Amino acid sequence: PEDIRVQAYHTLLRTDGYCNWHIGMLLPGADAAEADREAAGARWSAFGEANRTAFADLAAGREEPTIPFVSVVPMVAEMDVAALAARPIPQLTPVGDGSGDDRWIPTRDLQQFLIHAEAGGRVTVGLRHLAGQARPLALQYALITPDGSVLRNEAVSPGEESEFSVDAPLTGTYALWITGGAGGQAWYAVNVQGSHVAFPTFGGDEIGGRLFFVKTWAPYELWLARSDAQAPATLTVGTSRNQAFMAQVGNGEPRLIREGDGVFDLPPGDDPIHVVISEPQPQPDGTYIQYIRLKVEGAVHPYLYVSPERRLQSE
Secondary structure, eight states: OHHHHHHHHHHHHHSSOOOOTTGGGGSOOTTOOHHHHHHHHHHHHHHHHHHHHHHHHHHHTOSSOSSOOOOOOOEEOOOOHHHHHHSOOOOOEEESOSOSOOOOEEEOSSEEEEEEEOTTOEEEEEEEEOSGGGSOEEEEEEEEOTTSOEEEEEEEOTTOEEEEEEEOSSSEEEEEEEESOTTTOOOEEEEEOSSOEEEEOOOTTSOSOEEEOOGGGOSEEEEEOBSSSSSOEEEEEEOOTTBEEEEEETTSOOEEEESSEEEEEOOOSSSOEEEEEEOOSSOOTTOBOOEEEEEEEESBOSEEBSOTTSEEEOO
8 A cells, every 4th residue: 555655646746647457456346355355445545645645745836745755665476385285286197208399388367387207307497577567566486296395485576587496306296386466467477398297278266278478479389188089079268358369279270269269179089289379460450469268178188288298197
């Protein structure tokens, strides 16, 4: 609230005003706890105090600001590491020879990446805070071992690119959890280097399968793998209002996905299935690309892969 009071006041003094996207996000939900309601009220009150003070100072022609300017100190996105470490990690089997280029996966909110490592080997991950000062909230991430121990718990500052590499104490599947803040705050990218890795598709708890479109990395190329070569399986890709992108599955024709979902029947067979997300040419009027959601159903492993040779699958 104090940051709001200072920033709103000085914005009104020095410019024509401010606009928030969107101020309704400050309001508590219908089922919000009392503490959350009080916090929302404090933020709302801070806007009101800033407005009243700025208008009074402007009307009086004061040269010295009533509210001293103080720079914002970025906070770290909140993540309940203990609760996430207590979640069972699916122990998946590496499939493929481990070849294939590393790829940045840009996403948002709380996400999980599953990584295979051999005992005594290395887990190496690149992280980029893509939002920068547009969302000056530091990322928080935690790497959890197959037995639920917290191997690393650190932050990435706004606009920073970071890389970490740690020794793996056990053979198995590790879980990397990362967040840029709940409710679509800082967007970021993850690059698991040289390991078999799985990015869960969109699930019931809304973890996984969400991409944040970054034009310089397009087209996005990902892979799926069937759990049964012939049984029915689908991929649903979707986006939000006023957004549109192109999606192609296997050798099928690219399809425009606009303001909703598109469902693709996955081709039969044992070969990994290529999924390509790209920018429409031209972009339909009144639309842009930002949010992409991918969800699978049926006879398909619920993971996205950066390479057909770097898959992780359940047996």
